[in-house]
Amino acid sequence: MAMSGPQKTVLQTVSVVVLMGGLAWASVPFYDWFCRVTGFGGVTGVAETGSDTILDQTIKVRFDASKDRDMPWEFKPVERTMEVRIGETGLAFYEAYNPTDRPVAGQASYNVTPYAAGGYFDKIQCFCFEEQVLQPGERVQMPVTFFVDPEIVEDREAKYVHTITLSYTFHEIDLPEGYAALDTKADNQTN
Numbered sequence: 001m002a003m004s005g006p007q008k009t010v011l012q013t014v015s016v017v018v019l020m021g022g023l024a025w026a027s028v029p030f031y032d033w034f035c036r037v038t039g040f041g042g043v044t045g046v047a048e049t050g051s052d053t054i055l056d057q058t059i060k061v062r063f064d065a066s067k068d069r070d071m072p073w074e075f076k077p078v079e080r081t082m083e084v085r086i087g088e089t090g091l092a093f094y095e096a097y098n099p100t101d102r103p104v105a106g107q108a109s110y111n112v113t114p115y116a117a118g119g120y121f122d123k124i125q126c127f128c129f130e131e132q133v134l135q136p137g138e139r140v141q142m143p144v145t146f147f148v149d150p151e152i153v154e155d156r157e158a159k160y161v162h163t164i165t166l167s168y169t170f171h172e173i174d175l176p177e178g179y180a181a182l183d184t185k186a187d188n189q190t191n
Contacts, residue, residue: 045119045120045121045122045123045149046122046123046124046129047122047123047124047147048124049124050087050088050089050124050147051087051088051089051122051147051149051150052087053087053150054085054086054087054088054150055085055086055087055150055153056085057085057086057153058083058084058085058086059083059084059085059086059148059152059161059162059163059164060081060082060083060162060163060164061081061082061083061084061090061092061146061148061163061164061165061166062080062081062163062164062165062166063077063079063080063081063082063092063094063165063166064077064165064166064167064168065077065094065167065168065169065170066167066168066169066170067169067170067171068169068170068171068172070172071104071106071170071171071172072098072099072100072104072172073096073097073098073099073104073106073134073170074095074096074097074099075094075095075096075097075168075170076094076095077092077093077094077095078092078093078094078095078141079092079093084147084148086148086149086150086152086153087147087148087149087150088147089124089145089146089147090145090146090147091143091144091145092143092144092146092166093141093142093143093144094127094141094142094144094168095139095140095141095142096132096134096139096140096142096170097134097138097139097140098134098135098136098137098138098139099137100136101136102136103133103134103135103136103175104133104134104172104175105131105132105133105172105173105174105175105176106131106132106133106134106170106171106172106173107128107131107132107170107171107173108127108128108132108168108169108170108171109128109168109169109171110126110128110166110167110168110169111167112164112165112166112167113164113165113167114158114161114164116155116157116158116161117148117152117158117161117164119149119158120148120149120151120152120155120158121146121148121149121164121166122146122147122148122149123144123145123146124145124146124147125143125144125145126143126144126145126146127142127143127144128144128168131173131176132170133175133176144166146166148164
């Protein structure tokens with residue numbers, strides 16, 4: 001059965017829409033993978049251990065904190081700047097406080113600027129690797145262990161970087177299943 005002109009046009013249009021939707025859906029995980037591999041867009045690397053090489057050259061690391069508009073926590077770096085030798089393992093802390101009367105779960109997103117340094121900033125341990133839940137009135141200090149890869153001094157653009165800024169933004173997320181059940185149970189006991 002042959003298709004008429006309008007049927008063929010509709011089929012082609014629907015095919016293009018489906019293809020574009022599929023590409024849009026796949027672009028987010030592909031872009032995330034690309035950024036993690038290349039450090040593009042300020043995405044950091046993740047390392048199991050620190051660097052074997054420590055240079056005499058130092059670099060300043062600035063720490064920045066922000067929250068999504070709807071996130072009720074207070075969130076800030078404990079120390080605003082730190083100077084570390086390139087390759088040396090650094091340890092910094094961020095403080096979060098839940099001033100509400102309910103448990104609140106959060107997840108941190110992050111980036112590094114300048115973007116050229118993203119691929120050379122490696123995290124060994126970070127609170128951003130997992131979701132955080134703070135109870136009502138709870139205040140915590142959350143660590144991030146990191147180093148700046150010595151290969152930064154060989155990069156054509158990144159070798160001129162003297163200050164790196166590590167930025168985190170906390171977003172409220174749904175409470176994990178176990179917490180939601182505990183929160184509902186506590187509400188029922190108080191009523």
